[in-house]
Amino acid sequence: MTQPVALVTGSSRGIGAAIASKLRARGVRVIGHASRAVDEQTIGADLTDPTAPARIWEEALRRAGGRIDLLVNNAGLFSPNPIGLSDIEWLDNWEDTLRINLTAAAELSRFAVRHWLEREASGRIVHVASRAGYRGDSPDHWHYAAAKGGMIAMHKTIARQYAARGVMSYAICPGFTDTAMAGDYLASRGGPGLLADIPLGRVATPDEIAAIATFCALDAPESMTGTVIDANGASYVR
Numbered sequence: 001m002t003q004p005v006a007l008v009t010g011s012s013r014g015i016g017a018a019i020a021s022k023l024r025a026r027g028v029r030v031i032g033h034a035s036r037a038v039d040e041q042t043i044g045a046d047l048t049d050p051t052a053p054a055r056i057w058e059e060a061l062r063r064a065g066g067r068i069d070l071l072v073n074n075a076g077l078f079s080p081n082p083i084g085l086s087d088i089e090w091l092d093n094w095e096d097t098l099r100i101n102l103t104a105a106a107e108l109s110r111f112a113v114r115h116w117l118e119r120e121a122s123g124r125i126v127h128v129a130s131r132a133g134y135r136g137d138s139p140d141h142w143h144y145a146a147a148k149g150g151m152i153a154m155h156k157t158i159a160r161q162y163a164a165r166g167v168m169s170y171a172i173c174p175g176f177t178d179t180a181m182a183g184d185y186l187a188s189r190g191g192p193g194l195l196a197d198i199p200l201g202r203v204a205t206p207d208e209i210a211a212i213a214t215f216c217a218l219d220a221p222e223s224m225t226g227t228v229i230d231a232n233g234a235s236y237v238r
């Protein structure tokens, strides 16, 4: 059996680090990514730079010897954008969040789909979206919710368009997950009181989200392509 190769964006910490670790434990060769090259397995590229996705894809292919089987679109930014900011500040924040959370994922997905179609090979994409994509988010996070909603729509489009040619797409919608991102959010929204909205009584762990991502990447039946898996402690049941 050939060792599968995965490109995982945002693998330096949080959910992405947990995904990279679980995939490696299953024998996958993981090429990681973050804004800086934290180790030699990680490609450093700031996704606010429009040239970054192409550079990441080319470098990942080079390191992998020309074949990538799995793409995990995980990198993300959750940063407040209050409507009271100046017009240009608000727009700048909107553009950064859309570029990091949606446009970069779209570009990498496009490179991956073309790679698989050209080689007549199968491949899988796992998108780490968010509960916000369905439910919406706080008043300071229009951009984040819009980017994640866009990611879910893009994922469904890829799944419907390319399933017959062996390209599968899966999406995960975590609720609050215990990473730096969630810690900042909980603090900014008044702390543990927020847990009252989560019937499970706690936020998710990165390992839980990584277990779902690993299932989608390696084990999920092809018939599940196009699926969106919620992981939010029943805080948003749809």
Ligand SMILES: NC(=O)c1ccc[n+]([C@@H]2O[C@H](COP(=O)([O-])OP(=O)(O)OC[C@H]3O[C@@H](n4cnc5c(N)ncnc54)[C@H](OP(=O)(O)O)[C@@H]3O)[C@@H](O)[C@H]2O)c1
Binding pocket: 009, 010, 011, 012, 013, 014, 015, 016, 033, 034, 035, 036, 045, 046, 047, 048, 073, 074, 075, 076, 077, 078, 100, 128, 129, 130, 131, 173, 174, 175, 176, 177, 178, 179, 180, 181, 182
């Ligand atoms: N935590 C939650 O509550 C939660 C809930 C729902 C969905 N999610 C989603 O899950 C994914 C992972 O979230 P997380 O909580 O694990 O986040 P995190 O701990 O803040 O880590 C974010 C990752 O994305 C990378 N990243 C952020 N901005 C980047 C940029 N401009 N260029 C390149 N890389 C960048 C970071 O790299 P650096 O280390 O270099 O900054 C890091 O590896 C995100 O897509 C997020 O939206 C999280």
